[in-house]
Amino acid sequence: MNRTFTDTAVITWRNLKRIPRIPELAIFAILQSIMFVVLFAFVFGGAIPLPNGGNYREYLMPGIFAQTIVFAAATTAVGMRDDLNKGLLDRFRSLPMARPAVLIGRIAADVTYNAGILVVLMASGYVVGWRVNTGLPELLAGVGLLLLFALAMTAIGVWLGLVVPSVEVAQQVSFTVLFPITFLSNVFVPPQSLPSWLQPVAEWNPVSTLTAATRDLWGNPNPYVGSGLPGQQPALVTVLWVIVILAVFLPMGVRRYRNMSR
Amino acid sequence: MPAITAEGLVKIYRSRHSEVHALDGVDLVVEEGTVLGLLGPNGAGKTTMVRILTTLLRPDAGHATVAGFDIVREAQQLRSVIGLSGQYAAVDENLTARENLWMFGRLYQLNSAESRKRAGELLEQFDLIDAADRVVKTYSGGMRRRLDLASALIGRPRLLFLDEPTYLEEADELADTIAVIDRGKVIARGTADELKSQVGGERIEVVVHDRAALDRAEEILARDGSGQWVLDEHTRKLTVPATGGAGKLIEIVRDLGDAGIAIDDIALRRPTLDDVFLALTGRASSGDDEAAA
Numbered sequence: 001m002n003r004t005f006t007d008t009a010v011i012t013w014r015n016l017k018r019i020p021r022i023p024e025l026a027i028f029a030i031l032q033s034i035m036f037v038v039l040f041a042f043v044f045g046g047a048i049p050l051p052n053g054g055n056y057r058e059y060l061m062p063g064i065f066a067q068t069i070v071f072a073a074a075t076t077a078v079g080m081r082d083d084l085n086k087g088l089l090d091r092f093r094s095l096p097m098a099r100p101a102v103l104i105g106r107i108a109a110d111v112t113y114n115a116g117i118l119v120v121l122m123a124s125g126y127v128v129g130w131r132v133n134t135g136l137p138e139l140l141a142g143v144g145l146l147l148l149f150a151l152a153m154t155a156i157g158v159w160l161g162l163v164v165p166s167v168e169v170a171q172q173v174s175f176t177v178l179f180p181i182t183f184l185s186n187v188f189v190p191p192q193s194l195p196s197w198l199q200p201v202a203e204w205n206p207v208s209t210l211t212a213a214t215r216d217l218w219g220n221p222n223p224y225v226g227s228g229l230p231g232q233q234p235a236l237v238t239v240l241w242v243i244v245i246l247a248v249f250l251p252m253g254v255r256r257y258r259n260m261s262r
Numbered sequence: 263m264p265a266i267t268a269e270g271l272v273k274i275y276r277s278r279h280s281e282v283h284a285l286d287g288v289d290l291v292v293e294e295g296t297v298l299g300l301l302g303p304n305g306a307g308k309t310t311m312v313r314i315l316t317t318l319l320r321p322d323a324g325h326a327t328v329a330g331f332d333i334v335r336e337a338q339q340l341r342s343v344i345g346l347s348g349q350y351a352a353v354d355e356n357l358t359a360r361e362n363l364w365m366f367g368r369l370y371q372l373n374s375a376e377s378r379k380r381a382g383e384l385l386e387q388f389d390l391i392d393a394a395d396r397v398v399k400t401y402s403g404g405m406r407r408r409l410d411l412a413s414a415l416i417g418r419p420r421l422l423f424l425d426e427p428t429y430l431e432e433a434d435e436l437a438d439t440i441a442v443i444d445r446g447k448v449i450a451r452g453t454a455d456e457l458k459s460q461v462g463g464e465r466i467e468v469v470v471h472d473r474a475a476l477d478r479a480e481e482i483l484a485r486d487g488s489g490q491w492v493l494d495e496h497t498r499k500l501t502v503p504a505t506g507g508a509g510k511l512i513e514i515v516r517d518l519g520d521a522g523i524a525i526d527d528i529a530l531r532r533p534t535l536d537d538v539f540l541a542l543t544g545r546a547s548s549g550d551d552e553a554a555a
């Protein structure tokens with residue numbers, strides 16, 4: 001157990017070291033999110049009126065946070081695949097280290113990395129007028145929910161990184177799957193504007209529930225509440241999603257890692 | 263106790279369309295304190311063999327032990343006595359050399375202080391002190407290879423596995439014993455000298471200047487040599503097996519001189535590992551994976 005802990009710490013350390021050494025990665029991750037803020041807050045925002053005259057930027061920011069967290073899966077998949085390609089996973093597997101440390105260390109580092117990105121984005125949000133209208137506990141609860149979701153997304157990323165044939169494919173798959181997921185949600189537009197057969201998808205979409213939950217927690221406008229469970233209990237549904245994703249993808253990732261010796 | 267024992271190792275890579283029998287029943291024993299050169303043409307199964315012995319792959323059949331540990335059942339104990347340097351430099355490009363070595367030392371279960379000390383020693387040994395605190399991304403290929411090798415040595419392993427292309431002359435010099443592997447099977451085993459004598463011992467080659475003198479030269483070689491001569495008509499080259507080395511060479515030169523036969527060239531040829539290789543596999547060697555115990 002002690003071995004698992006120290007080895008995980010060492011792997012986490014080495015994954016975190018990478019961040020300041022390739023600052024471009026973090027910078028462009030943040031810029032991508034800021035681009036969305038700029039696009040929607042300043043370009044499309046005026047054309048998307050909220051009922052009851054809510055502040056669109058306060059409505060938008062929680063969605064941007066959720067969208068950014070969804071892309072944690074891509075970061076993790078690319079990092080994992082890169083380690084595999086460079087032979088580092090082989091090196092780790094030839095060492096007398098705790099087996100799960102490579103995967104846990106990757107997840108721990110990537111969740112930490114996303115926490116950092118979130119802090120920068122929240123500061124940017126503040127600049128364009130986003131506010132937490134409740135208190136510190138609600139702020140922290142919202143951040144906790146986002147990071148919990150980051151945990152689920154990195155678990156998907158670990159598995160994805162081990163199954164795709166190359167870093168490029170990891171990137172391609174992530175973006176092809178993740179962008180539609182973030183758009184089929186309540187992040188940018190009211191879900192009621194979607195065709196009726198897509199509405200349940202958007203309603204149950206974890207990106208929607210995560211966004212709705214943080215909007216509620218922070219007192220940001222959340223005008224399109226559905227009458228179903230995801231609309232009424234977005235935080236609960238988000239936590240359920242996290243549990244389901246972890247229960248499915250963690251074992252799949254672990255099995256994939258173990259089967260590298262097949 | 264032998265450093266490595268392998269019995270009937272089989273590895274089949276299966277994909278949707280094909281099955282590759284990378285190892286097809288490999289038996290091998292390597293004594294402790296020796297260097298084994300595992301030679302074979304491309305795709306012979308050398309890397310597969312190394313990956314199985316270092317626990318990266320499980321065999322489909324057969325047994326093997328490394329330092330007395332079963333490669334499947336005692337994999338973790340086994341890992342704590344081996345070092346592996348693979349086909350490419352497996353180091354973290356975003357860490358410095360010192361950080362890499364420290365990390366691998368920690369994962370080898372050295373404590374932090376030990377790990378730091380060992381890293382310092384290896385950086386010095388491998389002449390990486392000046393670049394020690396630069397990220398590996400900025401290293402040349404040769405520096406990366408050195409760091410990779412240093413990483414394999416971080417835990418003072420009892421057994422070192424090196425999977426890298428080597429020239430046969432190098433293998434001849436470094437390896438105490440050699441195993442030749444082809445199509446997943448060990449087809450020859452022994453010291454370099456033993457393998458060479460299997461192919462044939464020393465030969466003397468004479469290029470006769472005047473075609474008309476060939477008959478008389480053949481008579482002399484038949485008498486002085488220790489086997490049947492062979493003539494290459496086109497180049498007027500006569501080859502004859504000869505034991506006795508340089509002394510025999512001198513004797514033949516003298517006898518040819520006495521008979522007034524002019525020669526363009528004469529040489530004593532010992533078989534090289536290349537000859538061994540060509541004779542055994544019909545192909546040139548590609549690589550060399552070594553296990554030093």
Ligand SMILES: Nc1ncnc2c1ncn2[C@@H]1O[C@H](COP(=O)(O)OP(=O)(O)OP(=O)(O)O)[C@@H](O)[C@H]1O
Pocket residue numbers: 275276282283284302303304305306307308309310311548549
């Ligand atoms: N992951 C894999 N999937 C399918 N086939 C494989 C795989 N790895 C190796 N092979 C095949 O198994 C055989 C043995 O490969 P191996 O890498 O062990 O050869 P090698 O002796 O190391 O060759 P080289 O001298 O080129 O390094 C080859 O035919 C190779 O194509």
Ligand SMILES: [Mg+2]
Pocket residue numbers: 308309310349425549
């Ligand atoms: Mg090879």
